[in-house]
Structure formats: structure tokens, C-alpha cells
Amino acid sequence: MKGIVFNLLESFVCEGWGEDVYEEILDRCPLHTQEPFVGPGTYPDADLVSIASATAKHLGLSLPDALRAFGAYCLPHLVGSVPDLVGDMDTPEKLLLAVDGVIHVEVRKLFPKAHPPQFAVRINPDRTLHLEYRSERKLCAFLEGLFDGLGDHFDRDIRAEKHACMHDGSDHCAYTLQVSARAVESKAPTASAGAGLG
Numbered sequence: 036m037k038g039i040v041f042n043l044l045e046s047f048v049c050e051g052w053g054e055d056v057y058e059e060i061l062d063r064c065p066l067h068t069q070e071p072f073v074g075p076g077t078y079p080d081a082d083l084v085s086i087a088s089a090t091a092k093h094l095g096l097s098l099p100d101a102l103r104a105f106g107a108y109c110l111p112h113l114v115g116s117v118p119d120l121v122g123d124m125d126t127p128e129k130l131l132l133a134v135d136g137v138i139h140v141e142v143r144k145l146f147p148k149a150h151p152p153q154f155a156v157r158i159n160p161d162r163t164l165h166l167e168y169r170s171e172r173k174l175c176a177f178l179e180g181l182f183d184g185l186g187d188h189f190d191r192d193i194r195a196e197k198h199a200c201m202h203d204g205s206d207h208c209a210y211t212l213q214v215s216a217r218a219v220e221s222k223a224p225t226a227s228a229g230a231g232l233g
């Protein structure tokens with residue numbers, strides 16, 4: 036996995052819980068990598084899983100829940116890292132439809148040795164999206180966090196219904212994604228609202 040993802044995991048922990056906590060977590064991980072993680076570098080996936088597992092333990096979360104929170108954290112940073120590429124993608128649907136054929140294609144050019152996952156995304160007749168994810172890393176919990184982050188980034192609700200999972204023996208994870216406008220929180224009328232009407 037590319038160093039950029041390790042760097043994001045470090046900032047996720049440092050911003051949320053402090054640098055000391057990150058150092059404690061690293062101390063507990065039996066890592067293959069001894070040198071600092073740098074963005075363009077490529078490091079063993081096992082090291083990322085090791086740091087994510089120790090982070091989950093520290094936070095009292097399951098590994099999938101920690102990966103999901105990390106995915107939500109990553110989305111705006113990933114989008115912000117390629118502004119020229121995603122500038123005119125102004126909806127979650129446009130970004131998701133472009134992730135395999137445009138965004139990760141560019142990622143492979145920008146980061147030699149990157150091995151991003153495969154996506155097949157199509158629009159269903161009812162305007163929901165059908166998305167299939169394939170990766171030997173089986174990081175569907177991280178992907179589900181990216182969906183959460185996409186919703187926040189575009190101020191939309193994204194409901195992801197999962198139909199198949201690689202962790203249950205399928206060769207891919209499949210989702211139906213429903214994107215909708217976020218409900219505006221309506222304020223309960225106050226006692227003064229009717230003042231002056233008699």
C-alpha cells in the first residue's frame with residue numbers, strides 16, 4: 036500500500052487522539068517497515084493492517100469500525116490531493132462513476148507501484164448505483180467509510196445496501212447506493228413564534 040495511506044492513518048490518529056497515542060500504537064506494532072513511511076513509498080499491506088488493528092484496540096473499536104472511521108477521514112484528503120482531476124465532479128455519483136476509469140488510472144500514473152482496487156459502477160433504472168468492489172485486500176469496511184465521507188463532502192445522504200461480501204466467500208463486494216438530499220433540520224416552533232397574533 037502507498038505511503039500516502041499510511042501518512043493519512045498517522046494524521047487520523049494524531050488529529051483525533053494526539054501524537055503520543057500514535058507513538059504508543061506504533062510501539063505495539065510488529066512492523067516489517069523500520070524507516071518512516073513516505074507518501075510515494077510502497078509498504079507491506081500487513082503493516083497497515085497491523086497499525087489499524089492496534090488503533091482499533093486502543094480506541095475500543097472493532098477493526099471494521101476503525102477502518103470505516105478511517106475511510107470517512109480519508110475521503111476529503113484524497114479528493115483534495117487531485118483538485119484538477121475531480122474539480123468538475125460535483126456529485127457523489129460522478130465521482131463514483133469515475134473512480135475506476137479516471138481517478139485510480141491517474142493514481143497509477145502519479146504513484147508508481149500503486150495497486151488500487153477494481154470497481155464496476157453502473158446506474159440502475161431507478162437512479163440508484165450498483166457498485167462492485169474487488170481487491171485482494173478486502174478493505175470493504177474502509178470503502179464503506181469512503182461512502183460516509185463522500186456523503187459528508189457533498190452534503191448528501193448515502194445509503195449503502197450490501198448484497199455480497201468477499202469476507203463471506205464472494206469474489207467481490209456488491210452494493211446498491213442510494214444518494215439523496217440531506218434532510219434540513221427543521222427547528223421546532225418557539226413560543227415566541229406566534230407572538231403578536233393575539
Ligand code: HEM
Nearest residue numbers: 036037113114117134142149150151152170172174178181
Ligand atoms: C478522489 C481521489 C482519490 C485518490 C487520489 C485515491 C487514491 C488512492 C490511493 C493512492 C490508494 C492506495 C493504492 C495502493 O497503495 O496501491 C487508494 C486505495 C483505495 N481507494 Fe482510492 N483514491 C481516490 C478516490 C477513491 C474513491 C472515490 C473510492 C471509492 C469510493 C476509492 C476507493 C479506494 C479503496 C477501497 C482503496 C483501498 C485499497 C484496496 O481496497 O485495495 N478511492 N486510493
